[in-house]
Amino acid sequence: MSEKTKVMCLIDGEHYFPVTKSAVDQLTHDGYDIQVLLLIGGTEKVRTSNVDVISEFFNKKVVMCHDHFDIPYDEIEKLIDEYDIEMVIDLSDEPVVNYVKRFKIASVVLSKGAIYKGPDFQFDPLVEYDVLKNPSYKIIGTGKRIGKTAISAYTARLINEEDEFNPCIVAMGRGGPEIPEIVKGNKIKLTPEYLMEQSDKGLHAASDHWEDALMSRVLTVGCRRCAGGMAGRVFKTNMVSGARMTNALDTNLVAIEGSGSAIPPIKTNKQIVLVGANQPIETLISYFGPYRIKLGDLIIVTMCDEQTCPKAKLDILLDEIRSINPDVEVIPTIFRPAPVESISGRNVLFATTAPESVQPILKEYLEDNYDCNVVAISSHLSNRPLLQKDIEDNIDKVDVMLTELKAAAVDVATKDALSHNLEVVYCDNIPIPLDDSQDLKKSIMKLVYEAVEDYEN
Known part of the structure; x- marks a missing residue:
């Protein structure tokens, strides 16, 4: 100034x-x-x-x-x-x-x-630090539990399939490490036992960067943040240091992942904005929802199941998003579970953060696509006492604990399952466009190449 x-x-x-x-x-x-x-x-x-x-x-x-x-x-x-x-x-x-x-x-x-x-x-406007020495994109959201880490891992996997890119994810979370932590997801196998070792050391082994590393198999850097302002600023974060670390890593494309509705203070070439269709529509189209929506070079609307977002609400939301940011592609999506290991022929307890209203859909999807028997689903992965009860009620009926890697996935779900000699399988969430005519993979890669072009110019 x-x-x-x-x-x-x-x-x-x-x-x-x-x-x-x-x-x-x-x-x-x-x-x-x-x-x-x-x-x-x-x-x-x-x-x-x-x-x-x-x-x-x-x-x-x-x-x-x-x-x-x-x-x-x-x-x-x-x-x-x-x-x-x-x-x-x-x-x-x-x-x-x-x-x-x-x-x-x-x-x-x-x-x-x-x-x-x-x-x-x-x-005050967002302060962005220009510290990256590689092309980059940012993933920010309009709230918590709308799939930022799932989208982050998904984009990294897509990019990693292209021979010309070696992506790295920098994530900030409320349970991140005091000193930015590098996880070589492209080198090590993140087994349940390994994650339990990290948890026993006092680390939050279900923090976003661990999930990114497990699901995408790429380099990740874990950071922390405290508090989130109305317009996305954080009170304290070590993400600037974490972002700088990537300059010395074997990477040529960096994804900067937000946390909740907090926006990472790192300048990037492009931005993907996630809008949770399960959120109150007033939150999205008023207050600072439009501010975040206007930041997007690609907008992915998540959680668009009819059970969490009726079609009438979704239609209004899509119209509002397009009026706020008319120049970008808007892709409404649903998430579907994807175990990272085989669960064929197994009796499964599935721990998730998905709401109870979509449990029948998830059960049917898992059984139809992965040849398993879903005995029970707990939607209490982010509520340790209730998750503990769900596990106690079903632990003797199953032989596999299937869990998303977030919240209490390690210190409760993994720990209890291993103590009962159950196999633990972690579960990814795959975004699927509602409209078959929209190609999410193509849109993401288009943004990536635009980020590279912006960086080079």
């Missing part, structure tokens, strides 16, 4: 202009460089529509909104670019703006890399 911050003020016609001018003059006195004022609505106290007269009164450049009933979001974006604005200070109030409109303003301002500030709030 420059020595004197370049500012655009949002004003309205519901304020008496001398009152607003006193606030603008105060900001100038405080050292802000007021470049332009944008009149965003309101007519109650506006005595003239002559913008030159108004500009002369304020002794500042004034731009007027001609629609007094809707916020000129496009004009805000345009003026930020035109005047190289670093901060937008909101001097307006109801009825011109309300909570919903302010979040939309914030999404526009933050997407342009500027600060949005008001009398009792301030939203």
Whole structure:
């Protein structure tokens, strides 16, 4: 930010202009460089529509909104670019703006890399560190438990199949290591026993980077983060150090994986945004949902099963996403389980984070595609006490523990299964497009080649 911050003020016609001018003059006195004022609505106290007269009164450049009933979001974006604005200070109030409109303003301002500030709030844009020495892409999401790690591992496997790429994943999680940890998923076999050894050492062996390494068989770097802000910033993370590590690794393409709705503070060439269709639609199309959606160069909508997202809701969601970010491909998907080892002819207890509403679908899919008998499914992989009970109720009826590698998969599911001499098989989740005409693999590889091109240019 420059020595004197370049500012655009949002004003309205519901304020008496001398009152607003006193606030603008105060900001100038405080050292802000007021470049332009944008009149965003309101007519109650506006005595003239002559913008030159108004500009002369304020002794500042004034731009007027001609629609007094809707916020000129496009004009805000345009003026930020035109005047190289670093901060937008909101001097307006109801009825011109309300909570919903302010979040939309914030999404526009933050997407342009500027600060949005008001009398009792301030939203800062994401800080991105340019530390990578290889082409890269980022995977971010609109919430927790929407499949970021599954998509991350899936993309890495696709890329790894291409002879020209040697991908690496850098993941940050709330259970990640204090010092960024390299896992050579391309070199070692991650058995249940090996993961138990890591857990016994006090490590969170079901952290995202372990899942990535197991499912994708590529290099991974595990990092940690604490807290997530409304617009995706984290309070503390060691991901910058973890990302730098990749510069010395045998890789030529780096995937930066987010955590929950937190956005990694690493600059990348392209971005994949995951939208969870199981989330409340208000969360996705208001607040800072649009901000995240606008970041995407490819948008994958996950959890689109009818049981978790009725078709009517999905149709509305897809329309909203396309209106927010009309220039990118949007691919709605469902996840289906894929054991990494054979479970043919076995009696299975399946531990998952998937909701109970889709259990019948998962049971049928596993039995039809992997020739097994699913005795029971626990949807409590992220709830240790309830998972423990589900295991106790079924442990004597099965000979295989099938579990996703997340949450309590190691310290509860794997540990209890091994103690009862059960085989443990880990389970991947494969994204499948709802529309057969959409080719997810092709779309991902297109983004990868665009990332390479962006990096080289």
